[in-house]
């Protein structure tokens with residue numbers, strides 16, 4: 111196990127192999143049964159509740175999103191998850207489904223299941239994660255990332271989460287585009303992101319730029335260009351849990367973020383950057399607020415919330431080969 115390299119494949123390939131497909135699903139269910147899966151959901155919600163701002167700032171920057179740490183944090187998150195899962199995470203290249211997203215093979219009843227039922231609060235019914243199977247009770251969190259009904263979690267991170275898993279997985283394909291809160295996040299084209307969106311991101315340098323948040327210029331920040339439209343666009347298109355701080359409740363989260371990470375690898379492997387890892391992330395100490403003070407948590411040698419020294423720091427995950435996985 112220790113020398114094993116996880117090979118992350120295109121999910122379409124997994125779907126053609128009955129054995130690989132069922133092993134992946136079984137691994138998800140197994141991790142859910144141990145209670146470890148829900149820990150990941152809560153970790154994600156906790157980072158979203160950890161805002162990283164100074165007084166007077168109006169940004170969405172938190173401990174894992176809308177700032178330079180977005181890509182390293184999700185890389186570490188997936189890496190930890192993959193080790194617990196014991197199986198390589200496939201990636202969902204959604205550009206292959208642009209023409210007819212609803213018909214994507216990933217929505218098959220024996221895989222991710224499909225859309226939620228509008229007559230039942232958009233709950234997903236079919237599939238291994240659907241409510242008919244009773245194997246996938248979801249966990250909800252408040253704005254601070256605490257499981258709803260549990261205010262003790264931050265004080266004691268080892269409290270079992272099983273008492274708080276009582277929801278059902280939801281999705282509402284395309285509907286968020288009809289809501290005001292999704293305006294400006296790709297509403298001009300309410301489809302899945304296209305190849306051109308990915309190509310535009312891949313052509314963007316440097317990695318990120320001041321003010322290091324959700325207002326960084328799309329033409330001056332690869333991170334912003336990827337995080338906003340391709341990344342956010344998929345969360346918005348799928349809807350339901352994917353729109354919330356507990357988005358990892360949907361197993362699709364991991365297939366989507368595997369693809370986002372793959373695009374980052376591709377960007378890092380560009381001929382102009384391959385031999386210059388200093389281009390992969392700004393030097394430590396250079397990510398600062400407008401007043402010049404350090405933005406703690408987003409700088410290159412910083413450890414990440416909520417793992418601290420129980421996980422890698424940003425610098426250690428910049429080269430994904432260190433984490434023993436690769437993309438096929």
Ligand code: ZN
Pocket residue numbers: 154174175184
């Ligand atoms: Zn996230």
Ligand code: ZN
Pocket residue numbers: 341345367
């Ligand atoms: Zn995401």
